[in-house]
């Protein structure tokens with residue numbers, strides 16, 4: 678798992694985030710999540726540690742989950758979307774979280790135990806090597822993670838493999854509106870912060886179609902990624918805890934947030950990157966109750982805000 682330097686950097690830095698004190702108890706972290714479409718009720722009913730302000734959308738709100746379905750969250754982090762999905766699919770359904778970072782899975786498992794969720798399970802694995810059987814899953818969700826995967830075609834092939842015929846994708850992610858400046862595109866902090874590994878919107882659609890998905894939609898949500906920077910500044914600096922201040926980072930700071938802030942200072946991130954919602958279907962199976970296009974129009978756009986702005990990813 679650790680032989681690829683990019684994967685190692687991503688795993689190390691998200692491990693540090695998982696070990697930090699970032700949680701929904703911070704007003705700034707709550708503000709980021711709400712800016713991306715989480716309701717106050719969704720956040721208040723889940724463990725505070727499940728939300729670290731790492732999201733760039735609310736994929737469960739896009740997914741149209743039904744009772745009894747099997748749903749998989751790729752790059753589940755602290756487990757917020759797994760727990761919300763578990764609630765939607767009910768006791769006859771299953772919500773499975775996949776993440777390669779052990780400390781994230783520790784957070785997620787502790788949160789599931791805290792709320793007594795019995796229809797959830799978590800596995801340590803890479804997204805391009807899923808430990809799941811073929812044709813198992815009704816819906817694959819993911820939140821601000823596909824941009825972090827080095828081999829995106831392999832990830833899309835794996836997703837297609839584990840979906841049942843007729844199964845669907847509901848992903849929130851970052852994609853590029855135009856190529857990044859070279860120095861940002863080659864910066865590892867910009868990669869870990871969900872910007873430099875992002876694909877162009879057209880490439881996202883093409884790779885999904887090439888993998889075999891149909892009814893592919895990659896829609897720019899129009900969220901203001903700089904709004905996230907404002908929340909990130911509060912997270913980092915309100916307690917005088919910025920690493921740039923010379924003080925020791927306090928509990929509400931993290932290497933991902935601080936590193937990205939340095940890389941993106943002076944960049945109009947909205948000119949280059951966008952929060953997107955992604956839908957697609959695995960061919961076969963019965964006709965979907967809701968087509969990908971209908972699911973898009975039925976889903977309200979998130980309020981202002983966006984992941985991965987000037988201060989923090991995703």
Ligand SMILES: C[S@@+](CC[C@H](N)C(=O)[O-])C[C@H]1O[C@@H](n2cnc3c(N)ncnc32)[C@H](O)[C@@H]1O
Nearest residue numbers: 691731732752753754776777778803804820991
């Ligand atoms: C930006 S965080 C998002 C976490 C969560 N989805 C959320 O919205 O709070 C990215 C997560 O994806 C995981 N991750 C990144 N690349 C991965 C890969 N190739 N395979 C599995 N997990 C990965 C990281 O460990 C981290 O927990």
